[in-house]
Amino acid sequence: MEKAKVYFAEARSKIWNYEYSLPGKLEELLEKVDLSKYISPKDIVAVKTHFGSQGAFRIVRPVFIRKIVDAVKAIKGKPFVTDTTRIESLDYLEVAAYNGLTHLTCGAPVLIADGIKGRDSTSVKVEGHKHISEISVANGIYHADAMIVVSHFKGHLQAGFGGAIKNIGMGGVSPKTHDGKNNRGRLHSVDDKLPAWDKAKCTLCKRCEAICPTESITIKSKNVEFNDDACWRCGRCARICKEKALDMPITSERLNTHIIEASKAVMSTFKPKKVVFINFMIEMQPECDCMPTADVPVVNDQGIALSDDPVAVDQACIDIVSKAPPLPDSLASDLGVTKPGDTFGAVNKRETKLSLEIGEKMGLGTRKYELVTVKKKSKSALTIDNLRFNVGYLGKTL
Ligand code: SF4
Numbered sequence: 028m029e030k031a032k033v034y035f036a037e038a039r040s041k042i043w044n045y046e047y048s049l050p051g052k053l054e055e056l057l058e059k060v061d062l063s064k065y066i067s068p069k070d071i072v073a074v075k076t077h078f079g080s081q082g083a084f085r086i087v088r089p090v091f092i093r094k095i096v097d098a099v100k101a102i103k104g105k106p107f108v109t110d111t112t113r114i115e116s117l118d119y120l121e122v123a124a125y126n127g128l129t130h131l132t133c134g135a136p137v138l139i140a141d142g143i144k145g146r147d148s149t150s151v152k153v154e155g156h157k158h159i160s161e162i163s164v165a166n167g168i169y170h171a172d173a174m175i176v177v178s179h180f181k182g183h184l185q186a187g188f189g190g191a192i193k194n195i196g197m198g199g200v201s202p203k204t205h206d207g208k209n210n211r212g213r214l215h216s217v218d219d220k221l222p223a224w225d226k227a228k229c230t231l232c233k234r235c236e237a238i239c240p241t242e243s244i245t246i247k248s249k250n251v252e253f254n255d256d257a258c259w260r261c262g263r264c265a266r267i268c269k270e271k272a273l274d275m276p277i278t279s280e281r282l283n284t285h286i287i288e289a290s291k292a293v294m295s296t297f298k299p300k301k302v303v304f305i306n307f308m309i310e311m312q313p314e315c316d317c318m319p320t321a322d323v324p325v326v327n328d329q330g331i332a333l334s335d336d337p338v339a340v341d342q343a344c345i346d347i348v349s350k351a352p353p354l355p356d357s358l359a360s361d362l363g364v365t366k367p368g369d370t371f372g373a374v375n376k377r378e379t380k381l382s383l384e385i386g387e388k389m390g391l392g393t394r395k396y397e398l399v400t401v402k403k404k405s406k407s408a409l410t411i412d413n414l415r416f417n418v419g420y421l422g423k424t425l
Pocket residue numbers: 228229230231232233234235236246251267268269270271272273
């Protein structure tokens with residue numbers, strides 16, 4: 028497989044001028060990749076991001092989403108900003124608004140991709156699967172003509188890190204099939220098993236009960252009980268249990284294989300060269316944006332990477348982050364991780380290269396890439412900027 032191109036803009040802005048700002052550099056990245064190669068006029072374009080949670084506010088900021096939406100509109104595409112159901116859909120839209128993602132701020136409709144009950148989805152077969160033979164893809168994504176996958180690059184307790192691959196594999200599928208069967212949760216456990224509870228370790232603290240998005244876990248008579256039908260197998264209860272009394276029955280290898288299989292299903296709903304991936308290495312907290320809170324970042328902001336290959340863009344981000352020193356007063360330093368390296372892997376006790384290796388082996392993309400660095404916004408990129416700020420705020424006379 029040929030090397031993929033990954034365009035990169037570093038986060039630091041050493042000159043006080045809009046052209047050197049990260050929003051300015053994002054415009055240049057969008058210009059460099061030439062979105063018109065991927066998006067035709069009148070294409071309906073899903074701008075897939077993560078809306079975060081009430082307390083996990085470190086998502087990709089609306090200022091960046093707006094730039095992407097503007098770029099799609101500039102080539103006559105029809106964008107909408109979307110995510111799949113994580114909690115009740117209507118509540119999740121409120122979360123999006125609290126975190127700043129609205130039609131007004133994004134410049135495009137903000138929609139839940141799988142409907143008000145997380146069931147608006149279409150079953151898709153996985154070519155060359157090992158474990159997951161088919162999975163239901165959210166219809167908002169299934170029916171889109173093109174997609175820009177906007178990912179907050181960060182850690183993840185189960186997968187080690189979250190980037191482009193996880194955003195499509197977990198984030199592109201709905202929690203339920205159209206007839207109400209468990210769907211996304213099948214990725215988190217082997218054979219759709221419920222979390223395993225170890226009574227001896229449990230302190231009955233009820234943290235698992237409080238975090239469950241479907242109220243399917245209850246502490247009764249000193250026992251943890253699950254509602255099998257309601258449980259999404261999302262794994263949040265296991266992730267929040269400090270005593271390790273809950274465990275999702277799955278290995279890292281199996282989980283990552285499931286995610287790659289789901290990613291392939293999502294990608295198969297698009298014609299070739301209709302999907303672009305943009306990873307934001309900003310406010311890189313140790314855990315997923317679906318958790319109830321966001322800890323401080325474990326490494327400093329690194330910038331933005333863009334590619335049409337999900338494996339290459341994630342590999343490039345892992346490589347860039349591996350050169351960044353872990354930050355003091357963060358989970359990294361709490362755990363004694365002080366030297367540059369696989370910081371996300373170290374804080375989450377996972378091998379981050381696993382998903383990249385499996386992704387390459389299963390044909391999702393390539394780990395080989397050529398990094399094209401963008402230093403500043405050039406004049407030509409002005410065409411995709413929104414009108415009000417075309418003048419460039421800093422360093423110019425208004
Ligand atoms: S979070 Fe863990 S320790 Fe607390 S009640 Fe649930 S299983 Fe028990």
